[in-house]
Amino acid sequence: MKIVDIVETTRPIQSNIRNAYIDFSKMTLSLVAVVTDVVRDGKRVVGYGFNSNGRYGQGALMRERFLPRLLEADPATLLDAERDNLDPHKVWATMMTNEKPGGHGERSVAVGTIDMAVWDAVAKIEGKPLFQLLAERYGTGTPNRKVFVYAAGGYYWPGQGIEGLEREMRSYLDRGYSVVKKKIGGASLAEDCKRIEAVLKLLGPGQKLAVDANGRFDLKTAIEYAKALSQYDLFWYEEAGDPLDYALQAELANHYAGPMATGENLFSMQDARNLIRYGGMRPDRDWLQFDCALSYGLVEYLRTLEMLKENGWSPSRCVPHGGHQMSLAIAAGLGLGGNESYPDLFQPYGGFPDGVKVDNSHVLLPELPGIGFEGKADLYAEMKALAA
Numbered sequence: 001m002k003i004v005d006i007v008e009t010t011r012p013i014q015s016n017i018r019n020a021y022i023d024f025s026k027m028t029l030s031l032v033a034v035v036t037d038v039v040r041d042g043k044r045v046v047g048y049g050f051n052s053n054g055r056y057g058q059g060a061l062m063r064e065r066f067l068p069r070l071l072e073a074d075p076a077t078l079l080d081a082e083r084d085n086l087d088p089h090k091v092w093a094t095m096m097t098n099e100k101p102g103g104h105g106e107r108s109v110a111v112g113t114i115d116m117a118v119w120d121a122v123a124k125i126e127g128k129p130l131f132q133l134l135a136e137r138y139g140t141g142t143p144n145r146k147v148f149v150y151a152a153g154g155y156y157w158p159g160q161g162i163e164g165l166e167r168e169m170r171s172y173l174d175r176g177y178s179v180v181k182k183k184i185g186g187a188s189l190a191e192d193c194k195r196i197e198a199v200l201k202l203l204g205p206g207q208k209l210a211v212d213a214n215g216r217f218d219l220k221t222a223i224e225y226a227k228a229l230s231q232y233d234l235f236w237y238e239e240a241g242d243p244l245d246y247a248l249q250a251e252l253a254n255h256y257a258g259p260m261a262t263g264e265n266l267f268s269m270q271d272a273r274n275l276i277r278y279g280g281m282r283p284d285r286d287w288l289q290f291d292c293a294l295s296y297g298l299v300e301y302l303r304t305l306e307m308l309k310e311n312g313w314s315p316s317r318c319v320p321h322g323g324h325q326m327s328l329a330i331a332a333g334l335g336l337g338g339n340e341s342y343p344d345l346f347q348p349y350g351g352f353p354d355g356v357k358v359d360n361s362h363v364l365l366p367e368l369p370g371i372g373f374e375g376k377a378d379l380y381a382e383m384k385a386l387a388a
């Protein structure tokens with residue numbers, strides 16, 4: 001068995017939104033297909049992957065370095081020694097040949113996207129859902145198909161106003177979410193507090209709001225916000241300062257007793273480990289948002305989970321960024337605390353297989369081979385057009 005081709009296309013996922021740091025007017029992602037010579041149910045097995053929003057498509061890096069390394073490797077060196085299948089760890093090591101340590105970012109997205117497609121292919125070759133395969137190989141043996149999801153939105157839209165924000169948040173609640181997220185730091189503190197209070201008024205018992213500053217604040221501003229936010233009972237206060245400013249994050253813990261969240265812009269096990277070592281994050285209440293699609297894929301994420309375990313953190317404190325089905329599968333297979341979801345953004349890439357309903361902020365994953373992309377018609381149409 002072997003990989004016969006890998007193709008990439010860069011696709012727009014732009015919209016008219018902004019967070020405290022960027023707008024999404026030129027946002028793209030890479031969509032990748034890993035084509036194998038394996039046939040299942042009369043069809044060639046093709047694995048698919050894409051990166052989540054925020055870091056743009058990485059076709060240039062893939063074409064220059066990562067795809068040639070895989071396609072030029074002796075196919076036997078990519079095989080699983082114990083199973084008739086590809087070995088994602090060997091594929092990963094081949095992609096990372098002659099790559100120096102450190103400086104994680106961009107290449108971590110290229111590798112993470114290809115890694116997603118490889119795991120999709122591996123689970124399809126094994127004829128089972130990826131969450132089942134992960135539970136058997138790395139977890140308790142039994143997946144939990146019921147996964148917590150929250151609705152991420154509440155961006156700054158031109159002309160949206162408070163009514164528009166309320167309409168948006170109410171529509172998430174109406175669709176079964178009980179945790180919703182909105183942006184902060186893209187307006188004044190006073191204006192942000194008005195927006196927060198407008199959303200809090202919509203919430204019923206058991207429903208919560210999370211806020212996300214997208215790394216915008218210096219320490220002084222992060223603390224000013226922490227003081228103001230402390231009056232609300234928020235689900236979390238996310239990414240207050242620069243993702244690599246561990247001292248800021250650690251100091252913030254002295255000013256904010258409620259849950260904090262961060263990690264979506266840490267792209268390696270080593271960076272995640274520095275957050276755990278130096279960032280003052282509290283395993284009894286805080287949340288970790290590392291996103292495998294941006295950070296060297298699941299092969300690296302398994303290392304991150306191992307590191308967390310060594311440091312006394314449960315995988316249930318992880319709720320990845322990105323809103324993709326790969327993290328849903330990891331959550332179900334390995335006991336993460338849940339996954340992000342963007343009900344109205346970045347389509348057709350985000351979301352769930354067709355027919356999956358959100359109920360009290362949980363979804364039940366269907367038993368589809370691989371990651372489950374074939375269950376989402378609009379997404380699978382894009383994938384099939386790339387390679388089938």
Ligand SMILES: O=C([O-])CC(=O)C(=O)O
Pocket residue numbers: 019053054152212214264321322340
């Ligand atoms: O706005 C973004 O860049 C996405 C983000 O932070 C999130 O989903 O938490």
Ligand SMILES: [Mg+2]
Pocket residue numbers: 212214238239264321
């Ligand atoms: Mg965020």
